[in-house]
Amino acid sequence: MNIQDVFAEYKQLTETRMKELLPSTEVYPGVIHDAMAYSLFAGGKRFRPTLCLAGCEAVGGKNEDCLDAACALECIHTYSLIHDDLPGMDDDDYRRGKLTNHKVYGVGMAILAGDALLTVAFELLAKMANGQNEKQLLQVIQEIAAASGTLGMIGGQVVDIKSENTEPTEELLKYIHTHKTGALITASVRVGGILGGATAEELQQLTIYGEKLGLAFQITDDILDVVGDEAKLGKPVGSDEKNHKATYPALFGLEQSRIMAKQAVDDAINAIDCFGEKAIKLKLLAQYLISRDV
């Protein structure tokens, strides 16, 4: 098994299911469903759904236990990208090499497309009631909302916006990253675990894995912004630096950042040692982060 197969398998599973779950562009009013699909199917790696599905497998769960939740997580991630790209926020014209949502559909429709993806995420989760333990499902809804809210992802974006053009400190950098991207990444693997029937101890190990993975993800993303080539990332290289954003390379230098990323990946892999072979996909995922040309 290699990581590209894992990504390919889960990507297909997630995208097929998202197409089943979301209103087609034929459904009135078509333009909003079109705008949602434009960003939802813009070629993402489905990192959060993959984490969710692999987390579920690690505790002995089946894909169908958490697949709709995996789709919901991707909807929330996509909404956050659409809104982050808006004028008044990061004001970006391109994302993954394609025009951003508001450049195609206009600002008003892009705001609504983001709102709609966030809203439908909770609808999908609540609809899982037919197959799932209701207590678990309510816990999942609560965790995803908390991870996406002002003490999670939104909080990270708020501080990121507010701290532009100020001197980046380690404390600020850590706050932004653990909240802006880390919270939903950790929630993704936890949600897979919860819906797969994890024990409290197992969930604790998945949480450590998620936190360390989120850290590694952000450090390597920052490194890629410095050294990566534009085609690979789909955004202008050095754009973080241009905006005076706090990044790991800016604070610690490239070499130290690479060491920190490697340490975080090792910690993540150690945390899931207890699951043995069932966690092979989680392990490959962690290893992948430091293999992507950083």
Place this chain on the structure above:
Amino acid sequence: MNIQDVFAEYKQLTETRMKELLPSTEVYPGVIHDAMAYSLFAGGKRFRPTLCLAGCEAVGGKNEDCLDAACALECIHTYSLIHDDLPGMDDDDYRRGKLTNHKVYGVGMAILAGDALLTVAFELLAKMANGQNEKQLLQVIQEIAAASGTLGMIGGQVVDIKSENTEPTEELLKYIHTHKTGALITASVRVGGILGGATAEELQQLTIYGEKLGLAFQITDDILDVVGDEAKLGKPVGSDEKNHKATYPALFGLEQSRIMAKQAVDDAINAIDCFGEKAIKLKLLAQYLISRDV
């Protein structure tokens, strides 16, 4: 009992509880909690929470059965106002006589404040799990998400934006109003009913009441826009006309609109006749709509 007492009672109940449930402005990052509170406590009538609480009472439920859901509905309503006011949407500077959220906090923060209110609404709902039947709660989450999504409130706003400066038709007007405001109003009274333990038949009657009330609400709102005075409404009189929006008076004339509003209120009141005295507040609410200087 008169309607002002009903509003005052439920408003206090809702506002006290919202202050308990939402992060205070002391909680980091304070600016986002401040921005949320600015619009959430901007002096609204708490119409949706009132409907929810009165609907619950009509079926013999207690306030505490649905109070947190009532707060969640107000959060969703408030998020929709913040986003509707943004540039790229209606681009309004004032709301209820106060500067709109983005005029005070900036566009980026206003987008995030709306996102955060939508997100926290679902967190509040999921957290009700401790006191409430879980099946009911998941149904409530699903209904609120559906009423707020692209086949509900967002769909209405999409069509509203897209149809500006086009000739208004009756069909378009009805679509916009039943979706943009009607869906969440109907959901509010239904949610109160569900959490109060309504039977299927009772819920059906509450649904008719909600739909008719939503219709009356919109017609009278349109009438007020023509005849009301600016101070009462908190927005410039005639602003709908200025934007060439489809309204009842524009399509049917003032007199016919008044007759239609009265008919909708009568229909709403007839639908809840079965609840007897327990529905007195719902009845007063319906009567109130056509008493507000229309």
